[in-house]
Amino acid sequence: MEYSFSDRVLELKPSAIREIFKYAADPEVISLSAGNPAPEAFPSKAIGEIAAQIFAQDPIGALQYSVTEGYPALRRHLLAYMQKTHQIGRAFDEILITSGAQQVMDLFTKSVCNEGDVILCEAPSFIGSLNTFRSYKARLCGIPMEEDGISLSGLEDALKREKHVKFLYTIPNFQNPSGITMSLEKRHGVYELAKKYGIMILEDNPYGDLRFAGEHIPAIKSFDEEGIVMYAGTFSKVISPGMRVGYAIGPKPILQKMIVCKQGEDVHTNILAQMICDEFMTKYDYDAHLAGLREIYRKKYALAEEALQKNLAPDVTWTPVEGGLFIWCTLPDTIDMPTFCKEAVLRKVCVVPGNAFLTNENDPCHAFRINFSTPTDEQLVRGIELLGTLLREKLGGKA
Amino acid sequence: MEYSFSDRVLELKPSAIREIFKYAADPEVISLSAGNPAPEAFPSKAIGEIAAQIFAQDPIGALQYSVTEGYPALRRHLLAYMQKTHQIGRAFDEILITSGAQQVMDLFTKSVCNEGDVILCEAPSFIGSLNTFRSYKARLCGIPMEEDGISLSGLEDALKREKHVKFLYTIPNFQNPSGITMSLEKRHGVYELAKKYGIMILEDNPYGDLRFAGEHIPAIKSFDEEGIVMYAGTFSKVISPGMRVGYAIGPKPILQKMIVCKQGEDVHTNILAQMICDEFMTKYDYDAHLAGLREIYRKKYALAEEALQKNLAPDVTWTPVEGGLFIWCTLPDTIDMPTFCKEAVLRKVCVVPGNAFLTNENDPCHAFRINFSTPTDEQLVRGIELLGTLLREKLGGKA
Numbered sequence: 001m002e003y004s005f006s007d008r009v010l011e012l013k014p015s016a017i018r019e020i021f022k023y024a025a026d027p028e029v030i031s032l033s034a035g036n037p038a039p040e041a042f043p044s045k046a047i048g049e050i051a052a053q054i055f056a057q058d059p060i061g062a063l064q065y066s067v068t069e070g071y072p073a074l075r076r077h078l079l080a081y082m083q084k085t086h087q088i089g090r091a092f093d094e095i096l097i098t099s100g101a102q103q104v105m106d107l108f109t110k111s112v113c114n115e116g117d118v119i120l121c122e123a124p125s126f127i128g129s130l131n132t133f134r135s136y137k138a139r140l141c142g143i144p145m146e147e148d149g150i151s152l153s154g155l156e157d158a159l160k161r162e163k164h165v166k167f168l169y170t171i172p173n174f175q176n177p178s179g180i181t182m183s184l185e186k187r188h189g190v191y192e193l194a195k196k197y198g199i200m201i202l203e204d205n206p207y208g209d210l211r212f213a214g215e216h217i218p219a220i221k222s223f224d225e226e227g228i229v230m231y232a233g234t235f236s237k238v239i240s241p242g243m244r245v246g247y248a249i250g251p252k253p254i255l256q257k258m259i260v261c262k263q264g265e266d267v268h269t270n271i272l273a274q275m276i277c278d279e280f281m282t283k284y285d286y287d288a289h290l291a292g293l294r295e296i297y298r299k300k301y302a303l304a305e306e307a308l309q310k311n312l313a314p315d316v317t318w319t320p321v322e323g324g325l326f327i328w329c330t331l332p333d334t335i336d337m338p339t340f341c342k343e344a345v346l347r348k349v350c351v352v353p354g355n356a357f358l359t360n361e362n363d364p365c366h367a368f369r370i371n372f373s374t375p376t377d378e379q380l381v382r383g384i385e386l387l388g389t390l391l392r393e394k395l396g397g398k399a
Numbered sequence: 400m401e402y403s404f405s406d407r408v409l410e411l412k413p414s415a416i417r418e419i420f421k422y423a424a425d426p427e428v429i430s431l432s433a434g435n436p437a438p439e440a441f442p443s444k445a446i447g448e449i450a451a452q453i454f455a456q457d458p459i460g461a462l463q464y465s466v467t468e469g470y471p472a473l474r475r476h477l478l479a480y481m482q483k484t485h486q487i488g489r490a491f492d493e494i495l496i497t498s499g500a501q502q503v504m505d506l507f508t509k510s511v512c513n514e515g516d517v518i519l520c521e522a523p524s525f526i527g528s529l530n531t532f533r534s535y536k537a538r539l540c541g542i543p544m545e546e547d548g549i550s551l552s553g554l555e556d557a558l559k560r561e562k563h564v565k566f567l568y569t570i571p572n573f574q575n576p577s578g579i580t581m582s583l584e585k586r587h588g589v590y591e592l593a594k595k596y597g598i599m600i601l602e603d604n605p606y607g608d609l610r611f612a613g614e615h616i617p618a619i620k621s622f623d624e625e626g627i628v629m630y631a632g633t634f635s636k637v638i639s640p641g642m643r644v645g646y647a648i649g650p651k652p653i654l655q656k657m658i659v660c661k662q663g664e665d666v667h668t669n670i671l672a673q674m675i676c677d678e679f680m681t682k683y684d685y686d687a688h689l690a691g692l693r694e695i696y697r698k699k700y701a702l703a704e705e706a707l708q709k710n711l712a713p714d715v716t717w718t719p720v721e722g723g724l725f726i727w728c729t730l731p732d733t734i735d736m737p738t739f740c741k742e743a744v745l746r747k748v749c750v751v752p753g754n755a756f757l758t759n760e761n762d763p764c765h766a767f768r769i770n771f772s773t774p775t776d777e778q779l780v781r782g783i784e785l786l787g788t789l790l791r792e793k794l795g796g797k798a
Contacts, residue, residue, distance in 0.1 A: 048454030055447030063639035132663035240462035242670035264531035271641035
């Protein structure tokens with residue numbers, strides 16, 4: 001049979017990162033291409049204890065249908081925590097538990113975007129979200145990034161130029177893939193521009209708790225007095241991504257529509273996972289756990305930076321990061337980036353070509369993304385050494 | 400701020416069933432309105448054991464990111480089981496693990512339907528699926544039901560009349576809400592009509608394993624040699640709905656698109672839940688477990704039937720069912736159904752008004768749906784007694 005597909009999926013491609021994972025599955029290939037938390041960062045023992053306790057005390061509660069909005073205790077505790085710790089969530093806001101933060105991108109886009117509406121994105125930005133936006137036939141418009149975050153003049157130009165802009169998508173902390181953190185001044189600037197031009201902001205903050213250097217900068221949502229910011233959070237990087245528990249905090253009228261959409265997508269999020277997150281947040285020392293994570297990633301990053309200095313500097317440049325999981329490396333103009341990434345795989349080290357993160361994958365790009373959280377220390381150093389050897393050959397070959 | 404929504408959500412309403420749940424949350428109200436499995440049907444002890452074992456042996460596997468297609472062992476074992484036990488899955492088919500069967504409806508519709516495309520549905524049909532179809536702005540066309548399933552002449556009339564029909568949505572076993580089971584002849588008839596008119600079939604079979612009377616009838620998918628049937632299965636009614644593990648078995652080209660859509664919706668389904676389902680299917684006596692479930696529901700149904708006979712016959716009629724969770728009761732024409740359902744809630748018993756399940760909720764309807772799996776035996780009998788008292792008052796008042 002010849003199958004006919006919806007227009008919206010005709011041009012959708014599997015994520016380029018996922019294609020690269022196929023190479024990365026070769027056990028001989030060192031993968032610097034993933035986005036997985038470090039396995040040693042999982043509170044495995046605590047989660048095992050909590051699960052055992054739940055099955056001993058309330059198995060039916062963990063196994064029966066639940067409500068779409070999310071496990072009530074988790075919603076209550078998490079919203080209170082976000083209000084107290086991060087000033088996120090006003091009286092006009094509500095919280096919805098989702099199946100990972102990815103589902104926030106999906107439900108928000110589904111609720112507010114018609115086909116052809118424009119979504120402003122940082123360029124580069126997280127490919128998973130870009131593909132979600134594409135799946136609703138939104139038109140993506142990339143705004144250049146600067147060292148302290150999105151270009152405000154670029155943003156205002158786009159707001160003046162583009163019609164039907166629905167929202168700006170931003171990852172202000174340790175952005176994926178660029179590693180850039182938006183300054184406080186720019187966060188205020190972005191908020192004021194959104195207010196001025198009547199658009200919303202989708203603030204995605206998966207890595208916010210993983211700051212290992214510098215000072216904490218408040219979320220844009222923390223100064224949202226007008227109800228124009230939808231905040232996406234997740235337990236994926238701080239407890240476990242396999243559990244698929246994320247959350248949205250945003251204005252009630254929009255969350256109500258997202259809840260109706262979620263009913264039709266998966267009814268509710270896995271309830272045991274929600275109960276585990278709630279227990280872990282409230283009965284264990286959550287702040288000490290987060291401090292431990294920061295220490296793990298601080299060490300990993302220091303190791304990666306040292307190896308980069310030794311093997312890739314000064315020809316390859318990168319933006320130093322203060323948190324998160326990624327480093328964005330830029331090759332000299334004389335080296336073709338896609339070729340470099342392909343040859344790297346043949347040398348048994350895998351990175352992600354930077355154009356995968358552009359709103360238009362065909363735009364010129366000299367960067368690639370390195371992940372420092374997933375590989376072991378040995379793999380991390382060895383992988384960067386392999387990249388260095390390749391780099392020197394390419395440079396030598398040219399000389 | 401005045402929020403602007405996408406056209407697709409402007410007309411979406413929360414499920415009427417969920418609105419009724421608000422009444423049902425009153426502990427004094429006996430709920431015959433849910434669709435939850437009987438709590439005693441959960442293999443709670445086994446699931447607790449399996450979870451403990453997983454956290455002892457492979458905590459990282461249960462907590463780390465996984466692949467969108469689903470946990471490989473579960474996919475392999477489940478597809479082999481469905482092929483062997485139900486002749487479901489040919490060489491051209493693949494399997495995708497989803498976050499509940501609801502996500503199959505969502506991903507399939509997203510992959511094949513453009514706005515305005517027609518989906519043929521049994522009338523009445525499962526409201527959750529109808530709302531998913533509506534969320535993609537598909538046009539729903541209801542086909543009348545007969546005692547042995549969908550009207551074939553009604554189906555062919557619609558296929559001749561309607562343009563842009565994409566697929567037929569059917570629940571052949573113990574349909575929700577009507578309880579009707581489609582005969583083998585009609586299953587073949589439906590398949591032949593789909594072939595003749597070049598449409599697909601979305602076969603939703605959440606209750607197939609819960610047959611407590613009569614002979615097993617093969618799924619439509621079991622005679623799909625052309626690759627025109629997408630089969631939706633779930634562990635919700637046989638292991639646990641709170642885990643949210645369902646699956647799609649269908650032609651590879653369509654599943655490939657559904658996988659790309661799933662990447663953008665929730666990346667993958669909760670991995671621990673997938674591991675639990677796999678262990679339970681392969682290491683425990685799954686067939687004995689299913690036999691135990693059938694015995695639970697056989698008894699529950701017998702109790703409900705006895706109470707219906709005693710309290711509501713002959714004025715209220717219903718179609719006897721051979722499995723599943725629901726009974727579809729029809730009031731005499733002289734009684735207004737919505738009023739009856741509202742008055743029933745005031746008498747502390749809650750049922751679902753039948754029009755909630757129609758493609759057009761304003762169509763005339765004299766039926767309501769009773770669930771016999773969720774209430775305790777005492778609640779079930781007492782709830783039906785309360786309906787009987789109300790019925791006699793209404794009839795007496797008219798005489």
